[in-house]
Amino acid sequence: MSAQHGQWVDLPKQLYVTDAICNCDFCGQRISRRYLAVSEQGRTFRFCNENCVRLWHEYWLPRYGAKLGIKASGATN
DSSP states (O other), X not given: OOSOOOEEEEOOOOTTOGGGOEEOTTTOOEESXXXXXXXXXXXXXXXXXXXXXXXXXXIIHHHHGGGGTOOOTTOOO
């Protein structure tokens, strides 16, 4: 994983707030309490846990990151 491990961000805990729920940018799982915010080349991504961040960096980013205009760190292509 890159040197940036991210930072946990707590979502608002107000009752009946519908925009306080988001989804993991990797697996799509619904996040209702807190998410792991990772900044990569000027963009911020939200993850549900450290495993999603690891898989995103090791698998998804090297293969599909170019479609988003993001280069994987240490990529040789």
